[in-house]
Amino acid sequence: MSRSYKLRGEKNFQWRGMDVSRIENLSDIVFALVLALAATQSIPKSFDELTGLWRDALSLAACFGLIIFLWRTHHVFFRRYDLQDSAVSTLNAVLLFLLLAYIYPLMFMTEFVVKLYTGGFSAESPPSNVLTFAQIKWLYLIYGGFFAAVFGLFALLYAHALRHADEIGLNTRERVYTRYEVEFAIGVLALSVLIIACAFALPTALSPFVGMAYSLMGLVAWVCGMRAESRLKPEET
Amino acid sequence: MSRSYKLRGEKNFQWRGMDVSRIENLSDIVFALVLALAATQSIPKSFDELTGLWRDALSLAACFGLIIFLWRTHHVFFRRYDLQDSAVSTLNAVLLFLLLAYIYPLMFMTEFVVKLYTGGFSAESPPSNVLTFAQIKWLYLIYGGFFAAVFGLFALLYAHALRHADEIGLNTRERVYTRYEVEFAIGVLALSVLIIACAFALPTALSPFVGMAYSLMGLVAWVCGMRAESRLKPEET
Amino acid sequence: MSRSYKLRGEKNFQWRGMDVSRIENLSDIVFALVLALAATQSIPKSFDELTGLWRDALSLAACFGLIIFLWRTHHVFFRRYDLQDSAVSTLNAVLLFLLLAYIYPLMFMTEFVVKLYTGGFSAESPPSNVLTFAQIKWLYLIYGGFFAAVFGLFALLYAHALRHADEIGLNTRERVYTRYEVEFAIGVLALSVLIIACAFALPTALSPFVGMAYSLMGLVAWVCGMRAESRLKPEET
């Protein structure tokens, strides 16, 4: 704790959890196993099979990026507050379940998208064999639902930390940024629900483009950040 | 240890083990691997296969819930007493073996039940292809035996902690609640044996309903809790 | 360290390593993965497949027992001396490699033995389809070689600890028992080499019984224990 936040920790938070708890240990293993499940392949048998692996690598990269992003959010939460009570343990278990249940659907999605954009489909095996236009809205329900659930869990976790701010010993800055995390998670949850609603409300032809609305996550972060800054200002003067 | 039990630990117990021991580390990995084995699937190849995964997710949820329940019981035991001697290590090894040996039978069971209740069977492939009425009593032996063995191990583990209460430094409240755990585990063990006996003694037609007796676990917990309270009262006055 | 050896540690040794090092962490994961590889099956599809799993469970139990035995030897070594230097790291890597390379051969062996003793072979598929009498001596080479290599590694590890006894700060008792471990490991290594030699020297008909000589491990432990006691006596008077 005596060391600079530049090496270990963050600007706005003092890290409380120093040694890895068993909840974190179990979670790390599940995260890593999900990564390994996503990477499981068969050994290529010829040069052609070897060079054909680049598409799988791209698809793995997409899954890997998403899972590591969730892992870091998880990591930061536990380092900041070092909570191990039964509510956190339960919410964490639900998160791990979602990860394990969604890894194969996620790989299905990334493989399809990679194949689509890199010319992996042909006239004999068109993309419509795998997925038709009319089915796309259901994908928004499946994957948007995953996002909504995961960020709903993060919202509950951060709200739990905020409720115990006194016991944890959070200072003003830390309280404000904990609240920022709650609002950001609720924002992403709301965005996901909105996107699902649009996918079902809009004409089928537009549904592939609805997903672009996820770029609004940047806007959500900006709005929440502004609110945090404004809350911090008067208290610091 | 200076921190409130509301954040880390429990009301009735002071947590002794702070850093994860190697016995716990090995156990965490085995627990997580069992979860991953339960989640292992193949990547869906089409939209229909993707949407068909909801049954697997339900079945995974049931296995996941049971394993996480056992993990938390395991976690709490090691945090409370921080025992690493050779008896605990041996009992723990037997527990890990049971987990690894039972994961596939458990998945068989949850898949069957999920399929049965969600209309997954049809006239061409009726449930009796997988399981007949007359075989149900054997299932009680297999799964009731697993429950009995697991809770027998927990009874032995807690009894071991109780026997070394002085060396661990348990206070009166902690001793009473350690004894509660021994009695609760023996209660669940006895309930399991009783259920197995009933499944074999009662007519075949009744055997599917015998399992409902597991709801008596709540009663067992209540009786043991009353005994703990009554033991605690006089000592506190 | 302030706590009784009855709870954490051993009679003859003070445990030095308290937090799990990364060498131990990596090793734990590899040990657990080897256990999981041994347990990997497919989900039974019917009641008959389910009840047929008992043979696999027996076979798993044998592998599990051996691997947990090696894990505990490993665990005790690192707890006692807390060594993390490059020699220990290299010897440990070789041990992990042997584990990963031998898990499938071990499962082959345990499955064969379980099937043989539980009537799993029939007239149509006799054991000689899998293994003939003349091939048994080669099995002694393969598995005796594994045992010899593993105990050779333990001998080197303990000899390494003995060589750095001053720096680790071992007391007389600990030095004597470290030397005991070196001698015991060399004894098992020598026994393995002897068994392999006998399997090749004796007539084929006798080769299945050569393995019984492994029961002499108890004798080896007893002889080494006597030597340790006699070394300890004069020093304590």
Added chain:
Amino acid sequence: MSRSYKLRGEKNFQWRGMDVSRIENLSDIVFALVLALAATQSIPKSFDELTGLWRDALSLAACFGLIIFLWRTHHVFFRRYDLQDSAVSTLNAVLLFLLLAYIYPLMFMTEFVVKLYTGGFSAESPPSNVLTFAQIKWLYLIYGGFFAAVFGLFALLYAHALRHADEIGLNTRERVYTRYEVEFAIGVLALSVLIIACAFALPTALSPFVGMAYSLMGLVAWVCGMRAESRLKPEET
């Protein structure tokens, strides 16, 4: 930290990270899983299949050696500087991704080489079925690219540590040897790029021999070591 470097740590460095951080924990699991993926086989069904496993064991040994080499480099980096900031976390994630994406290509390569040198190919299934001479240069691109990327990441990690030398509290000797690591990693990266260039520039017949240039890694280490010594000398007088 009070203990001798001979037991724990290194001559030129004081180890800072004592407890395993979550970044290291996640990485350990991924490393171990990659090892397990490389070891995954099927259980041999007969004596012939059992004895045929020696080629797989050789191939596993080669993969195992490379991965453990990378693990130790990784281990040493984190023990020396104990960095957990977001730059290190990101570079580490890319390293884990490369490991997961390259494990199957690595196994393809080691299996091919082992088969080639141990007479595993025959007239009916010649090596050219798997790989032709003209394709070898592409292998240099694939595997040389992996090496270049991994050492590029190590160069960035060590450069990051060097940039924060004051905050970490590195002494002169440690600064010089951190710089040595940066230069060595850049050297291996440059060597890899050179080898790829040669493989494409030289005639096809020579391409199998280009890989021998990796033995120049020893030269790179020697040159960097000389530079480090010369930088250390004047400062110590």
